[in-house]
Amino acid sequence: MHIGLVGLGKMGGNMRERLRRGGVEVTGYDPNPAVTDVPDLTALMAAVPAPRLIWIMVPSGAVTDKVVTDLLEVMDEGDLLIDGGNSRFVDDARHAEQAAAKGVRYADCGVSGGIWGLDNGYGLMAGGEKADIEFAAPVFDALRPEGPRAEGFVHAGPIGAGHYAKMVHNGIEYAQMQALAEGYELLAARSDLIHDVTGVFEAWQRGTVVRSWLLDLLVKALKEDPGLDDIEGFVEDSGEGRWTVQEALDHAVPMPAISASIFARFVSRQEDSPSMKAVAALRKQFGGHAVRSA
């Protein structure tokens, strides 16, 4: 199989490499001349045999919107476009409609695994028509981890279902990280009793209920920098967590732990907290409690 891959950044570049290792021919396009295989999308179309499979791996939102529009200018009827980026699932309906207007097929795929995916394989969640998903099967099989297909790939449902599943995956991920982080903070606060915080996490890697990949990574981080002295507690979020909670609100699903994880990140990025200013102001008003001047 020979596909086109648009977007050769941290994720896309590694995916090209893993696909090639897996026997899939890949022609990649990226505006960065240092990494691209072809000079432009027209050249990409010329290089990939029809009916083409073109996989997009670019930032979600405006960039993906533009790339979808540009690609649909040059793709042909019967081609299949797959958005493998972190798009919000509601964007898929729009993109699929745009594609359909040109006779181009559309599918979406959530991709998990980060920088480790190149060697470990990526967890894949696809959404779309059965025939389209089957057409792309060799790509999924090359990207996913070795082992039973069902443990690293799912055709979750119709168009949008792949990104939806990835969104929920990331929401869960946020809360799993928060869980470990809260435990870490408590253990670190009791250094009078817990003399080996890193050792405790390390010992949890096997046999325990909490064993998990994120735990393994935390052990790795703590071994590199016990005390995490070199890292500031400033945490970005890339959108999926918020979308997860917004979906939960739309569907009346209680989501206290995942939302708490996102709010903690919001706070971590604030110089000072407007809400805590308000609480301090209130305490001063009613109790004459001292406040710190900003």
Place this chain on the structure above:
Amino acid sequence: MHIGLVGLGKMGGNMRERLRRGGVEVTGYDPNPAVTDVPDLTALMAAVPAPRLIWIMVPSGAVTDKVVTDLLEVMDEGDLLIDGGNSRFVDDARHAEQAAAKGVRYADCGVSGGIWGLDNGYGLMAGGEKADIEFAAPVFDALRPEGPRAEGFVHAGPIGAGHYAKMVHNGIEYAQMQALAEGYELLAARSDLIHDVTGVFEAWQRGTVVRSWLLDLLVKALKEDPGLDDIEGFVEDSGEGRWTVQEALDHAVPMPAISASIFARFVSRQEDSPSMKAVAALRKQFGGHAVRSA
């Protein structure tokens, strides 16, 4: 009636004044010679007619423990000791037992109202024997706001019940403050749309569902300092909120809003967040996401 009052700080001093305004004779003792009426506890005993009512208004914990012990050295059988400070309710059982060993009666009273209590009156929650509470009625009536007794005073139950009710009062207070603070932060974040944040809070003071004393105080604070620029978002907590949640945990009572309010205060006092360091470290490990160096 003539009582003894031990502790003439911010709260105790105002309470002496309000009691006197209300016709209760008060002899106050405080280690601070500038405010005390008598030089020591022995002089206090001499000044107050038996059976004495001695009201303690000192910081909870070790200080209250010491004052109770010292007082029981000099009080006589049949006297009544009332702890009006912010003691944890579990301390009352202990203090009552100490008192009983000397034949001294014991009651507890939660007091709310802060610096405004002098003029507005204090909300009072008492715990103890019916006869003891009745004996102290003139004191309660002088301290509580004018109007129907039931709207500013309750005999909540046996010894400890007064402090318990006050503890829960403060837990509720924390979440009410947090509620206003979260709303403030969102309104302030949308200054593009909300051109008059202070005006919005001011307009809520009458007619709305959220009207409340804390709202009135927030309006006062915002008028003094719109934007709360002079106040740092650093918020202490004095224990009652934590105790409330610990009680909730002991009795399997879900308490998500009150606990969230306390955790927000904890975060407000951290230079950097160990848990957010851990999350940042994890994101760096799996995604190669940039972190800020501490």
Place this chain on the structure above:
Amino acid sequence: MHIGLVGLGKMGGNMRERLRRGGVEVTGYDPNPAVTDVPDLTALMAAVPAPRLIWIMVPSGAVTDKVVTDLLEVMDEGDLLIDGGNSRFVDDARHAEQAAAKGVRYADCGVSGGIWGLDNGYGLMAGGEKADIEFAAPVFDALRPEGPRAEGFVHAGPIGAGHYAKMVHNGIEYAQMQALAEGYELLAARSDLIHDVTGVFEAWQRGTVVRSWLLDLLVKALKEDPGLDDIEGFVEDSGEGRWTVQEALDHAVPMPAISASIFARFVSRQEDSPSMKAVAALRKQFGGHAVRSA
């Protein structure tokens, strides 16, 4: 002044009455013949002198959309349309644009006060052009509580700001209710110690930090039904709380207490909890813990 009022339900009907008491002439329209003043919108237009002020008080969403569209069919250039319902603030931009296309002016107004507004007056938060808000001033003054205008009315900002402020008001309201409710549950759980739960809340009505209108209402409810035995713990939500949190997520504002309040309502409406089924299933898997069969 003579205005048209569309929607004479629980809120609209009371508002007509209060406006009339306040000297504003009102012609009301409602599809319900038992309450309407005129048979249809055309008759409404005929009854109200131009330039007209037409106030909408109907359910938000599809109903408001339809009423706006229907009214714009019959209103004239220079008329002013005010949506006083609980519309989501994003709808205002759309409605204002529709109105502008017909030369009709548009403003929005959040209204708080529930069934008590008739006698107490309503808290009002308006959004729109200065000239339009001034034009409607007699209406605002009749609806708002007596006393200083600024304590019951605000012109919060441009179109949408009124509904935005009302949305945040309701978010705060949710958390204030949750705060009281959590305190209630803990006090009720300790009936061994707190012998008079209703009395405790009653005593908080004056002098304390938590005194508030919602507290007064809780006292009223507890006096009618101590133990709340006749009421099921099943709580609807009307949208504003969810929108508040969704806005918070969009603007990276931490909102743990308000979101907790909404999630608690979601749970209250579930027959059984899918997430707790999952947790029970997990405990069974790893620990052989007994589960209850559904």
Place this chain on the structure above:
Amino acid sequence: MHIGLVGLGKMGGNMRERLRRGGVEVTGYDPNPAVTDVPDLTALMAAVPAPRLIWIMVPSGAVTDKVVTDLLEVMDEGDLLIDGGNSRFVDDARHAEQAAAKGVRYADCGVSGGIWGLDNGYGLMAGGEKADIEFAAPVFDALRPEGPRAEGFVHAGPIGAGHYAKMVHNGIEYAQMQALAEGYELLAARSDLIHDVTGVFEAWQRGTVVRSWLLDLLVKALKEDPGLDDIEGFVEDSGEGRWTVQEALDHAVPMPAISASIFARFVSRQEDSPSMKAVAALRKQFGGHAVRSA
């Protein structure tokens, strides 16, 4: 090595088996004659060579207190007592003091792994004196999973540190379960889009960021009962989660996700929610909103 093991229930019984498989001689005592190796503690002492290692594996709290007391009646100076149950870490100081009074050494060990530990090995967290931990090394090595010792065992600190680490482990575990459960509930709520919820979880088992042992168990549970129709959403908690949050409160550590997980369990066990009754009562009071009769 030859040790005594007191308590041969679900955990203790499996541990005896794993120890024997690992070459450690075990004499077990349990009041249940069907499983015990000796008729009483005196016989246990007679069977185990001195200096003895006696490992307790019984329910925490009163039962452990009693077993410790009974054992110290029969143990000899120089023997080592290890509490491997789920005791609260504060109990260890008390038990160690009791032991010291008899010249008996004391250590504590948190044990994780549930019913899978027999075959997979148990994650172990020990607290105590270095010499005592070394004396017990053959037991730890037989119980822990095969592989590097540090990945399944830690000497976390002085007496109490083992149970402390286990307590935090369980707190993290609660939030990890809650994370998966919230994601499950949202996916299940969107069955219109997600046609294969079980498949999604299954696909996350490899390559993804959320891969973990608990995820594997959820897949197992969903395969046995998709929809979890046979399981009620009723979840017990065994104490460690509450203790974790109580410790967090004592040390000002924010813990929003773990506390949310515990509160969700509390709610899951309520027939009706007192706090939601209060909220419903409030909505009825101010808005005339319909309530459901209980």
